[in-house]
Every structure is written in C-alpha cells, then in structure tokens.
Amino acid sequence: MLATVLYGPRDVRCEDIADPKILQPTDAIIELAATCICGSDLWPYRGLQPMDEPMHMGHEYCGTVVEVGSDVRTVRPGQFVVGSFCISDNTCPHCRFGFQSSCVQREFMSGAQAPYARVPLADGTLVATAEAPSADSVPDLLAASDVFGTGWYAADAAGVREGSTVVVIGDGAVGLMGVLSAKEMGAERIIAMSRHESRQKLAREFGATDIVCERGEEGIARVKDLTEGIGADAVLECVGTMESFAQTLDCARPxxxxxxxxxxxxVTFDGQQLFFGQKRMLGGPAPVRRFLPDLMDRVLQGRIKPSKSSTLSCR
Amino acid sequence: MLATVLYGPRDVRCEDIADPKILQPTDAIIELAATCICGSDLWPYRGLQPMDEPMHMGHEYCGTVVEVGSDVRTVRPGQFVVGSFCISDNTCPHCRFGFQSSCVQREFMSGAQAPYARVPLADGTLVATAEAPSADSVPDLLAASDVFGTGWYAADAAGVREGSTVVVIGDGAVGLMGVLSAKEMGAERIIAMSRHESRQKLAREFGATDIVCERGEEGIARVKDLTEGIGADAVLECVGTMESFAQTLDCARPxxxxxxxxxxxxVTFDGQQLFFGQKRMLGGPAPVRRFLPDLMDRVLQGRIKPSKSSTLSCR
Incomplete structure (x- = not known):
C-alpha cells in the first residue's frame, strides 16, 4: 500500500510499504475512512523536532475494522471506529482516573496516512459507532480523534461551565475547537484572540462572542476591558509559546x-509569578479517549461540525 | 505601647511606639489576645528578603475590638475577632470568587506583635465569635489567622476530598496544618514527608497514616511504593524550594x-515538564478569609487543636 513517510525536514515521500499486520493479540487493523495532517506533524516537517529515523505519518484516524487480534473483545470487523491519537489500555489506574494520555501502556499512534493502519490496544483505544456513519459526518468524527478532543480537553481542564467567561488564546484548529467546546459546555462569554479574518469568522460561527485582535499587553488590556477589569474565569492556551503563556496568565482572574x-x-515559568498570580492550571496531551463517546455522539446527533476548522483530505 | 520592630537582619527591637489610631472609617483597633512569629517573618530576619525601612512585625492575630471607624458595620467594640493576614474588603469580584488574598484592596497585615493593632477594612477582614472564647482556645483561633488557614488552603487547592490519597511535603507548622486539614476533609491516606521525630509524632497525631523520611528520588520511590506505583491524588507543597517542588511534581499521579x-x-518550572507531567496546580497566598468562619467553628467545637503545631507566645 502507499503511505506517507517523513525522511527529514520538508522531505515527505509517498511510498509503497507492506500492509500492516496484527502483531499483538490486542491489535486491530482498520481501513481508514479519513486521515489528516495535524499541527504537531509540522514540527518535524519543519526540522524543529529531531528525528532518528524515517517516520510513518498520521495519528488522527477513523475507519472500518478489518481484522482483530485474538484478545480483542469490544470491536469487531465491519464496525466503524474512531480512536485517540494516544493509544491506551483504558483499564490502568491512570486511565480509570480519566487520564488515558498518561496510560501506563501509552503509545502515540502513527501510520494513519495510509489505506490501512494497525491500532494497538484496540479495546482501550477505539470506540465504535452503532452503525456506519454518513460520509458527511466522517470528517467530524475524524476531528474527534485529536484536534476536537484536544480543544475539548483545554476547555475541560480550564473548568469551563454554564455561564463561564472564557478566553481562547490561539486561533489555529485547536483554538477554534476550544471555542466550540466552550460553547457546548455552556460558556456565556467566549473571547477569541485572533488576527486572521477567516478564523475570526469561524470562531464566531463556533460560538465566540468577542474577538480580540491585539496581542501582548494590548491584548490583555482589551480582555480586562471586556471583563470589567476582572479577567476570565477560564483561559484556554492553544499555542505553546512564551508570549502566549504570558498572555494566558494575565487574562485569567485570580x-x-x-x-x-x-x-x-x-517555555519556563517563574515560581513566584505563578504563586502570586494564583491561577489554577492543568495541561498536557489530551486524554481524548475519556471524551470520545460523548464527542462522537454530539457529531452523530448533528449538533456540531468540528471539521469546519480543518482542511481535510478524505479518501 | 511596646512593639517589635525589625531593623535589619537579626536586629529586632522591642520599642515604645504610639498606640494605633483609627485612620480610615473602615478601620478597627483591636487589643490582641495572642500573636506569634510566622515562618515568613524569618526571611527578612535572616536577611534573605530585602527591606527598605524598619518593619513592624506580626501578621497573625486575634483579640478584642476596642474601637471601630464610622463605616464599620459587622464588628463592634467588645467582640472577640480573628482576622486574616491578608486584609480584604470581601466584596470585590476576587473576594466574591473566594480569592480574598487577591482582593483589589489587598494589604498585608503588620504590627500585631504589640498590645494593640489597627486592622484596615475591618468588615471584610475580621470574623467575630458569638461569645468570648475560653483562654484555652485562643492559640487555636490565632492559628486560623494564617498558619492553619494556609495549610487548609493547601489541602483545598489540592482538591482533597473523602477517600483521597494525600502527600504532604514539608513538616513545618504549615505542613502539619496541611496534614490536619486533609484529615478533616476526609482523606483516607495521608503520607507526611518528615525527618524530624517530634514532627513525625505530631503529624501522626494530626492524622498522618504514613511517614516518609527519605527525600528526593528515594522519597518519591517510597511514595510510589506506598501508592501501588500510582502516585497521590493530592500533594500539598509547603516548603517552596526547587527540590521540594521536584518532589511534589513526581509524587502526584497524572x-x-x-x-x-x-x-x-x-523556583522555575520547565513548560514541557509540566505539560507532560499533567498535574493540576493551584497555589498562592491563602485566601484565609474564605475559610475563617469554618475553621473557627471547628476550633470552638473542640474538634481540633491546630496550635499544637506552633510554639506560641500568649499574653
């Protein structure tokens, strides 16, 4: 089969490789219905993340199960499934605590930019739909696999609830998913920090009530203005730079x-600054598996179209 | 009146100074029933914190109101009161959100190592008891003013609840108060990290179920052993050094x-380390005023004797 392999900075090749096989009795092989490029693929692609050997690309995925190992119990050939970009057993103490992205058996998915892929720990990683989804909803289910799940986690970790005032830092796909998630969680006010017109438009469509174009000190001042000098109940950091974190810390209320x-x-944090800033913080790779059934339901009920945030490449 | 004044490192003088007066209509003057030295007094005393001018010492306090300004409504002369070390109006948005230690009018109390002290924003800062407390309970009420309130906040910020597994880093007075607070909140397991025999004894008395004497990697390994490799649900950091924070981060479960x-x-934190560690964090100066009525009740009901953790100096 043909699959994408990254050999080095800006060197992606579409190569003929062997079809994936069941290696462990807990594996499944799926035929991909869709896959995509994630923002995090761009770090090694741009040479900003070292790599030791050629890398099979693709960690966002959904599709139809074609084969399962002898220990797989919860999915079977023919079912349509969505999986998290973090492979997890969903039974270890960290998984049961809701942090499948810190599973004791954690692996990161790869090789999903191909017709077929092997998914380890299939029982713990994959969630099946009741029936085959419409073609129209496939890109949205795909989004649940990572980008939407990650935006959802940002909002969940930031404690967004009914009536919250929320600031979203970053207007990439994850930031836009953070806006959508905050809206779904009942936030009353969602301030999206964005300088790109097309993203501002999408942010509004996803539920942003206010757009702030300014950054740095000016951006913080605008957020303070919009919140009567108080700051936001919840801030979603969806960038990862020193500048965005500084903005994040100052936009949140004590x-x-x-x-x-x-x-x-x-990024480094000064201990005293965090201390006197008195902000609650939680981050990390998203435990998408925790949210997946709920997110898939929201998509399949037709409530939301998260795929609007991405440029997707479907088979 | 005689009061303690810090002039510089290891230079505390007991000086004759003017009695405090009402300066603002929101002030109260109290006659102190007890005061004490706080761990944080030791930073400038040891020359580890710069000071521009002589400092009136004492920020933990309780006593009897002798005079109030014309705007004071909730306390009156003759009442016994306890106040937080953070002066707050208790009406601003940060106070109403439960973070009185970030009050827009915040001041830090000083001058309580004296027979009389002025308390600004008396309505927002002081809590009166229904009747004069017994002499026996005065040191415990005093503890609620800062050290106990701070230990309580550590446990509250760490989300301690019924059945939690808790690690307390630091066996000073605040750490011991963290143990007591975790116990009061229903923690099932409380692991106190302590190398001092007298503090280990007190930690056990306050509710510690396990003592870990080891520090650093060995200490972390012991905590992992005690928690079946999982780590603790909640960790209370009551020291403030790089070493103690490293220990804290590794003792908490994902x-x-x-x-x-x-x-x-x-102390500085590396962004990626925090990210992949995936720990929830909240710190800062304790919003003692939020907890004060509850803590005073627990003392006055005779449930707890927090003052056992301190060497107190009562009039």
Missing amino acids: GGTIGYVGVPHG | GGTIGYVGVPHG
Whole structure:
C-alpha cells in the first residue's frame, strides 16, 4: 500500500510499504475512512523536532475494522471506529482516573496516512459507532480523534461551565475547537484572540462572542476591558509559546483556571509569578479517549461540525 | 505601647511606639489576645528578603475590638475577632470568587506583635465569635489567622476530598496544618514527608497514616511504593524550594492535584515538564478569609487543636 513517510525536514515521500499486520493479540487493523495532517506533524516537517529515523505519518484516524487480534473483545470487523491519537489500555489506574494520555501502556499512534493502519490496544483505544456513519459526518468524527478532543480537553481542564467567561488564546484548529467546546459546555462569554479574518469568522460561527485582535499587553488590556477589569474565569492556551503563556496568565482572574494544550516550546515559568498570580492550571496531551463517546455522539446527533476548522483530505 | 520592630537582619527591637489610631472609617483597633512569629517573618530576619525601612512585625492575630471607624458595620467594640493576614474588603469580584488574598484592596497585615493593632477594612477582614472564647482556645483561633488557614488552603487547592490519597511535603507548622486539614476533609491516606521525630509524632497525631523520611528520588520511590506505583491524588507543597517542588511534581499521579503554599524561592518550572507531567496546580497566598468562619467553628467545637503545631507566645 502507499503511505506517507517523513525522511527529514520538508522531505515527505509517498511510498509503497507492506500492509500492516496484527502483531499483538490486542491489535486491530482498520481501513481508514479519513486521515489528516495535524499541527504537531509540522514540527518535524519543519526540522524543529529531531528525528532518528524515517517516520510513518498520521495519528488522527477513523475507519472500518478489518481484522482483530485474538484478545480483542469490544470491536469487531465491519464496525466503524474512531480512536485517540494516544493509544491506551483504558483499564490502568491512570486511565480509570480519566487520564488515558498518561496510560501506563501509552503509545502515540502513527501510520494513519495510509489505506490501512494497525491500532494497538484496540479495546482501550477505539470506540465504535452503532452503525456506519454518513460520509458527511466522517470528517467530524475524524476531528474527534485529536484536534476536537484536544480543544475539548483545554476547555475541560480550564473548568469551563454554564455561564463561564472564557478566553481562547490561539486561533489555529485547536483554538477554534476550544471555542466550540466552550460553547457546548455552556460558556456565556467566549473571547477569541485572533488576527486572521477567516478564523475570526469561524470562531464566531463556533460560538465566540468577542474577538480580540491585539496581542501582548494590548491584548490583555482589551480582555480586562471586556471583563470589567476582572479577567476570565477560564483561559484556554492553544499555542505553546512564551508570549502566549504570558498572555494566558494575565487574562485569567485570580482563582481562574488555565487549560493548556499547546505543547510548550521554550517555555519556563517563574515560581513566584505563578504563586502570586494564583491561577489554577492543568495541561498536557489530551486524554481524548475519556471524551470520545460523548464527542462522537454530539457529531452523530448533528449538533456540531468540528471539521469546519480543518482542511481535510478524505479518501 | 511596646512593639517589635525589625531593623535589619537579626536586629529586632522591642520599642515604645504610639498606640494605633483609627485612620480610615473602615478601620478597627483591636487589643490582641495572642500573636506569634510566622515562618515568613524569618526571611527578612535572616536577611534573605530585602527591606527598605524598619518593619513592624506580626501578621497573625486575634483579640478584642476596642474601637471601630464610622463605616464599620459587622464588628463592634467588645467582640472577640480573628482576622486574616491578608486584609480584604470581601466584596470585590476576587473576594466574591473566594480569592480574598487577591482582593483589589489587598494589604498585608503588620504590627500585631504589640498590645494593640489597627486592622484596615475591618468588615471584610475580621470574623467575630458569638461569645468570648475560653483562654484555652485562643492559640487555636490565632492559628486560623494564617498558619492553619494556609495549610487548609493547601489541602483545598489540592482538591482533597473523602477517600483521597494525600502527600504532604514539608513538616513545618504549615505542613502539619496541611496534614490536619486533609484529615478533616476526609482523606483516607495521608503520607507526611518528615525527618524530624517530634514532627513525625505530631503529624501522626494530626492524622498522618504514613511517614516518609527519605527525600528526593528515594522519597518519591517510597511514595510510589506506598501508592501501588500510582502516585497521590493530592500533594500539598509547603516548603517552596526547587527540590521540594521536584518532589511534589513526581509524587502526584497524572491528573492529580498540587496545592502549593510554600512561597517559591529560586523556583522555575520547565513548560514541557509540566505539560507532560499533567498535574493540576493551584497555589498562592491563602485566601484565609474564605475559610475563617469554618475553621473557627471547628476550633470552638473542640474538634481540633491546630496550635499544637506552633510554639506560641500568649499574653
């Protein structure tokens, strides 16, 4: 089969490789209905993340099960499934605590930019739909696999609830998913920080009530203005730079909560600044598996179209 | 009146100074029933915190109101009161959100190591008892003013609840109060990290179920052993050094929560380490005023004797 392999910075090849096989009795092989490029693929692609050997690309995925190992119990050939980008057993103490992205058996998915892929720990990683989804909903189910699940986690980690005032830092796909998630969780006010017109438009469509174009000190001042000088109850950090974190910390009210999902690059925090800032913080790779059944339901009920945030490549 | 004044490192003088007076209509003057030295007094005393001018010492206090300004409504002369070390109006948005230690009118109390003291924003800062407390309970009420309130906040910020597994880092007075608070909140397992025999004894008395003497990697390994490799649901950081924070982060399970109340000295955090560690964190100066009525009740009901953790100096 043909699959994408990254050999080095800006060197992606579409190569003929062997079809995936069941290696462990807990594996499943799926035929992909759709896959995509994630923002995090761009780090190694741009040479900003070292790599030791050629890398099979693709960690967002959904499709039809074609084969399962002898220990797989919860999915069977013919079912349509969505999986998390984090492979998890969903039974270890960290999984049961809701942090499948810290599973004791965690692996990161790869190789999904191909017709077929092997999914380890299929029982713990995959969620099946009741019936085959419409073609129209496939891109939205795909989004649940990572980008939507990550935006949802940002909002969940930031404690967004009915009536919250929320700021979303970052207007990439994850930030836009953070806006959508905050809206679904009942946020009353959603301030999206965005300088790109097309993304501002999507942010509004997903539920943003206010757009702030300014960044840095000016951006913080605008958020303070919009919140009567108080700051936001919840701030979603969806970038991962020192500048975006500085903005995040200052946009949250004392006692407010920060959910951070942008992988920090070159970010350090000063202990006293965090201490006196008095913000609640939770971040990390999203435990998408925790949210997956709920997110898939929301998509299949037709409530939301998260795929609007991405440029998708479907078979 | 005679009061303590810090002039510089290891230079505390007991000086004759003017009695405090009402300066603002929101002030109260109290006659102190007890006061004490706080761990945080030791930073400037040891020359580890710069000071511009002589400092009136004492920020933990309780006593009897002798005079109030014309705007004071909730306390009156003759009442016994306890106040937080953070002066707050208790009406601003940050106070109403439960973070009185970030009040827009915040001041830090000083001058309580004296027979009389002025308390600004008396309505927002002081809590009166229904009747004069017994002499026996005065030291415990005094503890609620800061050290006990701070330990309580550490446990509250760390999300301690019925059945939690808790680690307390630091066996000073605040750490011991963290143990007591976790016990009061229903923690099932409380692991106190302590190397001092007298503190280990007190920790056990306050509710610690396990003592870990080891520090650093060995200490973390012991905690992992005691928690079946999982780590703790909640970790209370009551020291404030780089070493103690490193220990704190590694003792908490993924998705676990850290409450940190030791003022960080020379502490920085690496963004990626926090991200992949996936720990919830909240710290800062304790919003004691939020907890004060509850803590005073627990003392006055005779449930607890927090003052056992301190060496107190009563009039």
